[in-house]
Structures are given as C-alpha cells and as structure tokens.
Amino acid sequence: MADKIPILKMGNYLLLSIQVDMHDQLALDLQEDLTNQIVKHRAKGVLIDISSLEIVDSFIGRMLSHIANISRILDAKVIVVGMQPAVAITLVELGLSLDGIATALNVEKGMARLEKMVSDDQLLEFERGEERDISAEAGD
Amino acid sequence: MPASAIAELLQTHENELLQEWTIAQRAAGIRADLIDEDTVIANSRELLKLLTVAAAAGIDDFESVQWSPIKGMLERLSRSQSRQGFTPSDTATFIFSLKEPLFSRIQQYSDDAAKDIWQINQLLDKLGLYTVECFMTGREAIIREQQESMLELSTPVVELWKGILAIPLIGSLDSNRTQIVMEALLEKIVQTESDIAIIDITGVPTVDTMVAQHLLKTVTAAKLMGAKCIISGIRPQIAATIVHLGVELGDVITKASLADAFQMALKELNVRLVTSATR
Numbered sequence A: 001m002a003d004k005i006p007i008l009k010m011g012n013y014l015l016l017s018i019q020v021d022m023h024d025q026l027a028l029d030l031q032e033d034l035t036n037q038i039v040k041h042r043a044k045g046v047l048i049d050i051s052s053l054e055i056v057d058s059f060i061g062r063m064l065s066h067i068a069n070i071s072r073i074l075d076a077k078v079i080v081v082g083m084q085p086a087v088a089i090t091l092v093e094l095g096l097s098l099d100g101i102a103t104a105l106n107v108e109k110g111m112a113r114l115e116k117m118v119s120d121d122q123l124l125e126f127e128r129g130e131e132r133d134i135s136a137e138a139g140d
Numbered sequence B: 001m002p003a004s005a006i007a008e009l010l011q012t013h014e015n016e017l018l019q020e021w022t023i024a025q026r027a028a029g030i031r032a033d034l035i036d037e038d039t040v041i042a043n044s045r046e047l048l049k050l051l052t053v054a055a056a057a058g059i060d061d062f063e064s065v066q067w068s069p070i071k072g073m074l075e076r077l078s079r080s081q082s083r084q085g086f087t088p089s090d091t092a093t094f095i096f097s098l099k100e101p102l103f104s105r106i107q108q109y110s111d112d113a114a115k116d117i118w119q120i121n122q123l124l125d126k127l128g129l130y131t132v133e134c135f136m137t138g139r140e141a142i143i144r145e146q147q148e149s150m151l152e153l154s155t156p157v158v159e160l161w162k163g164i165l166a167i168p169l170i171g172s173l174d175s176n177r178t179q180i181v182m183e184a185l186l187e188k189i190v191q192t193e194s195d196i197a198i199i200d201i202t203g204v205p206t207v208d209t210m211v212a213q214h215l216l217k218t219v220t221a222a223k224l225m226g227a228k229c230i231i232s233g234i235r236p237q238i239a240a241t242i243v244h245l246g247v248e249l250g251d252v253i254t255k256a257s258l259a260d261a262f263q264m265a266l267k268e269l270n271v272r273l274v275t276s277a278t279r
Helices: A024-041 A058-073 A085-093 A107-139 B003-012 B014-028 B037-056 B065-084 B088-096 B099-109 B113-153 B175-192 B209-225 B236-245 B258-268
Strands: A007-010 A013-017 A045-049 A077-081 A102-104 B158-161 B164-170 B196-203 B228-232 B253-255
Touching: A007 A024, A013 A024, A013 A107, A024 A058, A045 A058, A045 A107, A058 A077, A077 A107, A085 B175, A085 B209, A102 A107, A102 B209, B003 B014, B003 B037, B003 B099, B014 B037, B014 B088, B014 B099, B037 B065, B037 B088, B065 B088, B065 B113, B088 B113, B099 B113, B113 B175, B158 B258, B164 B175, B164 B258, B175 B196, B175 B209, B196 B209, B196 B258, B209 B228, B209 B236, B228 B258, B253 B258
Parallel strands: A013 A045, A045 A077, A077 A102, B164 B196, B196 B228, B228 B253
Antiparallel strands: A007 A013, B158 B164
16 A cells, blocks of 8 residues: 655644545555654644545544644644544544644644644743742852 | 227317316406416316326326326326415316316216216315325425524524624524524634634524533534634523523533624734724
C-alpha cells in the first residue's frame, strides 16, 4: 500500500491534509508518523485539514481523538479544520463529540487560532522564564 | 346477454348514449367554473370507447388486463380533478350518471333486463369506487407534498451579520425536522464560513428530553465543524421544564432573547455598534 498522508512542516507547525478515505491501517500509520514528526521537528502546533474527508466511522473518530491527545502530551496544540456537515453529524450520532479538540471552519481560520493558542502558551513560558532569571540574578 | 352483446350495444348506440350521458351530467351539475363542457364530452367519449373495448373481453373480472386502460384513464382523470379542486362526489358523479342512459338501453334491447342491469350496475359501482379511491390517493399525495414543502419552508437559515447565522425555529420539533434543521444549518455554516450560529427557539411551544437532545446534537456538530452555537429565546416555562427534566445542557451558551445572543455574537467577533451622534 503506497498510500501515505504527507505531513508538511511549516515553521513551528505541522500541516496535514487528509484527502483520501481513511482506512484503519492508514490511520494507524498516520498516528505513528505524526508522533515521530512532532518529536523530530519539535512542532508547537498541528493543523489537521479534513475538508476532503467524507466518510468516517467510529474507529477513525477515535483515531482523531487519539492523535489529538498524543500531540497534547508531546506539547503540540492540535486543531481540526474543515469538517463536513455529514461527518460532524455522523460523529455526533456515534457519540464522539471529540471533547478537548479545537476546531475551525477552514485552514485560514484554523491557522490563526493555532498561532494564537501557541503564542499564548509561549508568552506564558517566556514570563515564567524571566521570573527565573530575576531570581537567579538575586542569588548572585 | 353475454359480454360481447353489451359491448355491441355500447358501440351501436355510442352517440345516443354519449348525448344522454352529457345531459345527465349536466342535470347533476357540471362544475362550469372548473371544467368546460367540451372537455366533459371528450372525457365521456374516451371512457365510452375504452368501456366498449373492455366489455368485449368480459365484464366479470375487473382485475384482468383488459380493464387496465380504463383504470389508467380514470386514475389520470381523478388525480387531475383532485388537484383542480373538485369534490369526490363531482368526480364520482361522472361515472354514476352513465347509469341512467345505459340502463334504459339495456331495458330496451335485453331479454333478461333485470339480470343485465344488475351486472352493469355492479360494474359501474366498481368503476365509481375506483375513481373515488384514486381521488383520495391524489389528495393524500398533495398532503404529503405540502408537508414536505412545509418542512423546508419552516427552516430558513438567515445571515444576521457577516459570520453570524440565525435559525429561528417555529413549531414543534420532532426527530425528522430536527435532522433537516441540523443539516440546513451545518450546510449554511460551511457556505458562509460563519463562526457563530444562533438557534432561536422562541417559536417552539414545548421542549422535552428528545428535543433538548436534538438541540444538543446540533450544537455539538456545529462545534465539531468549528462554529460556536448560542441557543436563544428560552421562555421561563421551558427553562423550568429543562431543569425539571434534568437535561444537562453542558457548556452550551444560552441567552434569553435573540437580541442578547446577537449582542454576544458581535462581541465574539470584536464588532462594536456605535450610534451616530448627528441625525
């Protein structure tokens, strides 16, 4: 099976666009590939575009949820963009509300939101970092 | 009198029968506002012709193939009449008024008139009943169509502002309708790339657990697509019902009125409305 979902690196972010029907093996491969890439590039955010995805089942729904959770543990924000109405309805009917996953209508809005999420986070780290510096100086 | 004789009788006296039948129909009352006399005569002629053909093959078995053309004609006729606003009796009278001229012919030419008349009477009754049945089927089809169009009409999704959609729900909600509402809303969200959707339930008379669940599903689906949903127009009784039923609305934003919801939506989008100082 030559099918592979390409993961693009753009600055601190990883972009991936699912444009084929997801089958189980493909989803598992994607999960593995993405985790490796996040670690390798120290990505801060992942944007998953599923606007071309028209069919989902419970497995794929759960897979999306897993991917998001794994990324969070690896300190990367995840945003899922462009979900089709039919897909959204199916996921809701399946009882998968993907709690805790950020969503956006399209890639543009998704990217803006992701940047905001990441920059908020970095700001916090930066502030914390400064405090530490001050305390270090005081110790001198 | 065998069936073929009846067919013959119909054929030889076609013109007189047609004339008398038209007179009988006129006496029963032709709906001049809906149909002109030429059409009536044309219909009558066609029916008589078909009846002649069908009767030649035997009049006992109404279900046989020979009767399908006449059934088809009656079906067409009653369907179109049900659409045009005829009453069922108008439509049935068309068949029943043939009785008088036909019976008098049979009486004149038949050896065993009583038996033949009974036979023909039964036949015409069957045709009449069939007509009424078709009429009703036509009516039911109209009702179904109207129900469907009402479903579509009753769920307009309106754009209040760039990026803000509203869907004012009016009337009771059932699963079927909620499904349509949900789909219409989600489609529109994609189409207009709206960030916020307001579901206004001012016009919904009652909210039970099912309706609440449907609303929650819609909100969740919209959230999955990246849009935020606000439910507005919750009346005091409905709020009380929701609490009584123990429905968990979760983190769904609710507002008392559409105006409040709109205000909040504008705030979300960082839009400020300013009254102009000069008039």
